[in-house]
Every structure is written in structure tokens, then in C-alpha cells.
Amino acid sequence: MSRERRRPDLVTAVIGLVLGLSAGTGLRAVVAAQTRAPATAPTCRPTSGVAPDEALQLVVKLKSYVGKAFFQDGSGIIIGDRGGTLYVATAAHVVSDAGQPVDSIRAYLYTDCVRPIRATPCLAIDPKRDLDLAVLCVRPEGAGAQPRSLSRLGNVRRLGPRTPVYPVGCPGGECWGVGQPDKVLVAGPNQPRILFTTFFVAPGHSGGPLFNEWWEVVGMLTKLGQPLSEAIPIDSVLNAACDPTCRTQEQTLQSPFVPRGGYRLTLGLNGLFSSAAGEPGGRFPPERVNLMYRINPLLELHAGSVRLTPLNLSVTGAMVGVGLNIPSKGRVWLNPFFEGGFGHVEGRFDAGGHYEDHNGTNVYVPLWRQVKDDALGYGTGVSLMALVAPRTIVEVMVGHWSFNRPPNAPGMPDLVWGAGLRLGM
Numbered sequence: 001m002s003r004e005r006r007r008p009d010l011v012t013a014v015i016g017l018v019l020g021l022s023a024g025t026g027l028r029a030v031v032a033a034q035t036r037a038p039a040t041a042p043t044c045r046p047t048s049g050v051a052p053d054e055a056l057q058l059v060v061k062l063k064s065y066v067g068k069a070f071f072q073d074g075s076g077i078i079i080g081d082r083g084g085t086l087y088v089a090t091a092a093h094v095v096s097d098a099g100q101p102v103d104s105i106r107a108y109l110y111t112d113c114v115r116p117i118r119a120t121p122c123l124a125i126d127p128k129r130d131l132d133l134a135v136l137c138v139r140p141e142g143a144g145a146q147p148r149s150l151s152r153l154g155n156v157r158r159l160g161p162r163t164p165v166y167p168v169g170c171p172g173g174e175c176w177g178v179g180q181p182d183k184v185l186v187a188g189p190n191q192p193r194i195l196f197t198t199f200f201v202a203p204g205h206s207g208g209p210l211f212n213e214w215w216e217v218v219g220m221l222t223k224l225g226q227p228l229s230e231a232i233p234i235d236s237v238l239n240a241a242c243d244p245t246c247r248t249q250e251q252t253l254q255s256p257f258v259p260r261g262g263y264r265l266t267l268g269l270n271g272l273f274s275s276a277a278g279e280p281g282g283r284f285p286p287e288r289v290n291l292m293y294r295i296n297p298l299l300e301l302h303a304g305s306v307r308l309t310p311l312n313l314s315v316t317g318a319m320v321g322v323g324l325n326i327p328s329k330g331r332v333w334l335n336p337f338f339e340g341g342f343g344h345v346e347g348r349f350d351a352g353g354h355y356e357d358h359n360g361t362n363v364y365v366p367l368w369r370q371v372k373d374d375a376l377g378y379g380t381g382v383s384l385m386a387l388v389a390p391r392t393i394v395e396v397m398v399g400h401w402s403f404n405r406p407p408n409a410p411g412m413p414d415l416v417w418g419a420g421l422r423l424g425m
Contacts, residue, residue: 044113046177051168053110055215057147058253059168059208060088060138061108061175062119064095071102075169075208076136077220078147079241082250085139086146088119089237090207091222092134095121107138110176111145125240130192131232132222135241151256154216156233158261159187159194167201167221167229169208181213185228194219194231201229209234213297214260214329217253258331262387263424266292268395270420274310274413285309288397288418290319297328302337306379308401310413315403317343317377331387337399338380346372347409369408377403385422393422 045053060076074094080087088107095102106116122137140146159165164181171177179200186195194210201224210219210231219231234253242252272286290304300323308315321339353366381399388394398417405412 044110044176049176049178051166051176051178051211051215054147054149055152055211056168056176057110058150058152058217059110059176060086060090061113061170061173062088062090062094062136062207063106063108063116063173064102065104065106066097066102071097073170073173073204074206075175075204075221076107077207077209077217077237077253078150079135079238080250080252081146081150085137087122087241087250087252088136088138089220089241090134090136091132091220092125093132094207095134095136105136107136108175109138109140109145112140113175123241129236129240131236131240133220133232133237133240150251150253152216153234153238153253153255154212154214154218155255155261156187156194156218156235157189158264159184159212159218161185163187164213165194165196165218166211166213166215167196167198167205167208167231168211169201169205169221171202171204173204182229187233191233192236193222194233196229196231197227198229199226201226205229212261216256216260258387258390259424260329260331261297262294262331262393263391264294265425266294266393266422267425268292268304268393268420268422270395270397270418272306272308272416272418274308274417275415288420292323292422294325298325299323300325300335302339306343306401308413308416311410312349313345313347313405313410313412315343315345315377315401315412317341317401317403319377319379321379323383333385335383335385336381337383338378340376340378342374342376343403344372345375345403345405345409346370347405349408349410371406371409373404373406375404375406377401381416387424391424393424395420395422 058078062074062076064071076088076090078086079089105119107119117138117140119136119138123135125133163184182196182198184196205221208221209217212218217234219233220237221231223230270288286307286309288306290302292300292302294300303320306317319339319341323335323337326334348368348370350366351369355362355364379401383395383397386394396419402412
């Protein structure tokens, strides 16, 4: 009797033990999966980032060690890719201790920011160049570790006083964060350094990129401080790290095929149509021609001519004006504009005609009177522009122009629309 009672108790205990072990194993599996998740999840991007991923993929987090002891944080820029080896430019003081190379360097890529990769110095920089520069070689595993694009070389010549720039690095080991834009103080093609005002740069930014407003690399951060910091122009970095032969043998940072920042100076020609159909008259069809100069990414000035030929009216004017570029960054933007100027207005009106008989049908024959005068006028409208190829911008516009007209001249059309091309210079 007691044996029969013990047997079910024993069976129940074994079943409970198996279920308990299974639950524990499943729980550990879930915990392990959650622990491993950051290695594959896109946790590298800051929560409040404004920089595109393609730009941040050029930024490398560096940690240097003396012996087995951690030495300091730093940053680097991917400047080339050949045969699965990434070439990373960084500040020489990031990977040296009192002028001597550190014992080891670990690199962390944006695409896998939790897995360290061994980095080694791979290029000697000529000391005559007087650059705080070192080049590291990194061999990541997997094709996904390579940056998606190296066409992010910025134009240092376009930097001027108060140009917005963005330093990106790893202060305190926290990488890829972007703060408010800083402002350039001194820069130019003949300047050995880019000097900019900042309250964001801190230790750990050294060796990181300085981006322009289109998130292209224009410099490498070296001397840090507040409120002033310095960067080496990216052209100097590339010239020291890679000769012309190297450029033909490997992928390096290069200017984008179609400029992200557009062109400072453009010449546009638009064919025009109006809500009041008319005949071109004269030698030239209705059109708008202007030369546009972009003062900064947001504001532009322009000057040119406009010719309108609505019904029984012809207006040819010389105009100057201002416009905004919205958004101010990118290859497609809206350009609301306002302009004013003077022009020559010619029109005709019917002063009272008569009827003639044509094969039994009365046909009205108008008595045209011509009027003409010089007049002041203005125009306002908006253009949609798209930079589709080098030096080639497609433009579609709609607007309204109004000029003082001589007595009895026909009115101006309510809307004028057009399309054309702009040439970047």
C-alpha cells in the first residue's frame, strides 16, 4: 500500500524536475538572446541624431592601450578601402604616449559598435608636413562593415567665416553624437588649419571628422579646446596619406558625382506660358533668364530678364530680386522669390471696328490702336529645382508679374508658369 503511494509521488517529482529544468533553460535562452541583441541591433545611432547614416559610417571609435591598461579614447575617419582593409585617419596623439606608439589600438565601427577590431599603424607620415596625423589599417569581418559610400569629400574652399560645421567624435567613449552646429572662424584654400568656435568639442573628439552642412568631410579634428578648436583640412590629410598612384589603386574619399551643396552661381532659362494665351510677337518667345548667386545655403540673389506675351500685350523687363532655398540642404529644393525692376510694355486695344460681308457672313474687323510705355514692375513666385546631374538643374516654376500699363492696354495674366534648365558654374 505504501509502495503504491510512493510511486505516483516519485513520478510527479521527476516530471516537476524536468519542467523546472526546461523553464530555467528557456529563461536563460531568453536572457542570453536579450544580452546578445545589442550586437546585431542598430544601437549605434544616437537617439536624437540629425546626421545621415552614410556620414556616420565614416566615423570610427578608437581606444588605445599601454600594456593592458586603457590609455585614452579617440576617433578616426575612414578615408579608404582596398581589398577588405579600411584605412582610418586619426590624430597622431591619439595613438601615441609621449611620442611613443601605444601598445595596442581597438577600433569600433558604426555598423557593429560593440565588437572591437584590432587596428595597426600602417603608414608613416612625412614629419616635414607638420601634421598631427596617423593612418591605421583595420580589417573588419564581413562586407557589411564597409561604409556604403565614400563620396563624402567636402569642398574646403567653400568654408568661410560663420559657415556651420559639425564635429563628430567619441567624447568620454560615447561616439557618433552630434550637437548644435559650430561656426568657422578661419578657413580657406591657403590656410593650414580650420579654426572654429565651439562649446561641444571635448577629449575623445581628436581624430574625428569635421562635417560641413551637407555632411561631407572637410577636416580632421586635432587641437581641442573651448571656445576654439582646430582641424586639419581634409585635402591635407588625403595628400599626406595617399599619393596619386594610391588614388588609382583603391577607393578613397571623393567628391560626390552630383554636388550636395549645389553651385554658388547658376544661369537659368525658362520657357513661359500664361493663363492668358497670346502670340509671341517680335523675335523672342516668352521666357525668363536670370543669373543666380547663392550667398549661403538659405539665401540667394538673382538678376535677369523676363519677357511675357499674354493676349494683345508684350512686356520685356529687367529684374533683380532675392529668393530662399527651402530646404536649404539637399539636391531638391523650393525657391520662393520676389523681384522688381523696369520694363517696356506694348499693347493694343480695339478702338471700335466695323463688319464686313464675307460670302454672306458678317465678319467683325477690329480697329486696333497700339499703346506703349516704359514702366516699373514686380514679380513673385516659387520654383522647384532638382540637381539631377553635374552642373544640370531642372526647374519648374509658377508666378505672377505686374507692370504699370499705358491707358487701355490689356491686363496682365493672373498666373505664369514655366519650365527649363539651369547651368551650374
